[in-house]
Amino acid sequence: MKSNTQQYQSIREYQLGQAASEDAARLEEQLLTDDELYQELLVVEDELVDQYLAGQLADSEKESFETYFLATPERREKLRFARNLKKYVSGNKAGENSSAGNTDFASESTAFAARALPQKRFWPWSNPVVSYSLIAAVVLVVTITTVVILRNLNSPPKGAGKVLVVELTPGLSRSNQETKQIIVPADTSNVELQLRVSNVAAYQTYRAILQTADGREISSQDGLHPDPASNDRMICSVPANLLTPSDYSLKLSGINQHGEYEDVARFYFRVTN
């Protein structure tokens, strides 16, 4: 039985025409009788369209989306619909903001009022010495606060939690092996995922995208470099608070000489309590 992450990935590959024919046949036969799977297919289809519009698909997925997914009129209709929905929702959000008094009309009225009314003094105190002293004090406090924050940012955190190191091997999506299970202790601040990659020197730079079982992106890290201490390992560090109990997949891509991302491997794991 496939985990949620594996099932999600299979459906996604199927929708993009990237699934192997025997996998596609198995999925299709199951679709006719399994209500949950069919519902998930519909959800994934919508999410793919939204991710395409948001520019969130990887290069290979984007290409499959444009050449395969959108080959039918039904799906092109879905794309138009999603675009309109996005436009409506963002317009509605802007409308909500504008109802607070930020419409063009309201701005214009405010500007007119500002021109018509005598200008108010910026500071409420009649004595300018008091006002300038207060400003100087505020500037001093802001400067000291900034210096303290910058120092803290540059120094290692005091009393930071532990780092949990987990080794992952790729390609469990099609195997019968059990998905790697991880328990993240409460005092862990970071989880260091050590990704086993057969030919790590094939690319100089990598990108890792961490997703939940339902395809939601948890984090994306660009500019990753192979671990200099090993010729078959990449290290990707994830804040522990992002890893709540669930199934996850991590997609590792390498940047080729043309600056394009190429899929390298996928790693699956499950975080449990």
Place this chain on the structure above:
Amino acid sequence: MKREWILTKESFDSLLAWLDANPDAAARKYEQIRTRLIKIFVCRGCLESEDLADKTIDRVARRLNDIEATFTGDPARYFYGVANKIHFEYLRRKRMPEPPVSVNDTDPDPDTDQCAREYDCLERCIQQLSPKNRELVLEYYQEERWAKIEHRKRLADQLGIALNALRIRACRIRASLLECVRNCVQTTAE
């Protein structure tokens, strides 16, 4: 010349009876099989998905006497086998390969008349949603990327449902909106 077989009321009733002894359950099962066959043909990139699904159903109905005598198991699986044959015939019938889809086709200009009509209809359809569903759609599709994930988690918490249940609910409302927009565009075009 070979005469084309036509699905009669009697053969259709026999088909429904084969699907389920209860007429209501049979009708639901029929709709379910047809909808999913259409989706499978769409996913295979077929241009005449509805037509192919109906041909599949017709062929099963035509052979029903033989099938009933020999086939055991979920009838949906038999439909799938026939759908594969219909798809194979469809591929063989296509003399010319489909022209590659150009980026212009896949990424329609949002300012075209059609898009504008569909947008107007969407506005109307959203107004027809219940206040609860309208709010859910507006909330669910807010924000981008990381903010969106957090936003949806909060929304699911507020509604007291799991995130996956929220995904499904949003998907169903979205499907009903799409159907509403389709009908609206058709009505306004007439």
